[in-house]
Amino acid sequence: MTTPTAVAQRRGNVRRLAAQNLSNRAIAEQLGISKDTVRRDLEWFEIPLAERLAQRAAHTDEAVRQACAAAQTAADHRPAYVMTDADTARRWYEQLRASAAQLAALADQFADHYPFAQRAKAGPC
Numbered sequence: 001m002t003t004p005t006a007v008a009q010r011r012g013n014v015r016r017l018a019a020q021n022l023s024n025r026a027i028a029e030q031l032g033i034s035k036d037t038v039r040r041d042l043e044w045f046e047i048p049l050a051e052r053l054a055q056r057a058a059h060t061d062e063a064v065r066q067a068c069a070a071a072q073t074a075a076d077h078r079p080a081y082v083m084t085d086a087d088t089a090r091r092w093y094e095q096l097r098a099s100a101a102q103l104a105a106l107a108d109q110f111a112d113h114y115p116f117a118q119r120a121k122a123g124p125c
Contacts (some may be wrong), residue, residue, distance in 0.1 A: 014041040067103065 010031065017027045024038040031038075044052070079092050111118050 010037075011041045011044060014038055015045060018042055071103075 010033070013031055014027055014037075017030060018038075022030070024035045024042075027038045028035045047055075074096070079096070084092075
């Protein structure tokens, strides 16, 4: 999976090479990416910052909504009360703990940036 930092670095490299008047094909060959990726990266810079921020917020809102829906679906199925074998039970436990830790870390990062959000009344997703 490509990290946001790697994408930002690639876009910066594409922009730098484009500023040297290299063709999309030459940029693609030099960076080992497709011409379509070069085109999309260059188009990304043409989108106003406010629109890029709005798109990112919308994508994040959808991701949080999906995470909440998945958590609710899992809770509705009450996995602790489902008869299963030991290996499956162990796997479910580990997956739930890992996901819970990841979500808790995201919530902590969010609280660091938006401390006022912690004071809001906690409620369901």
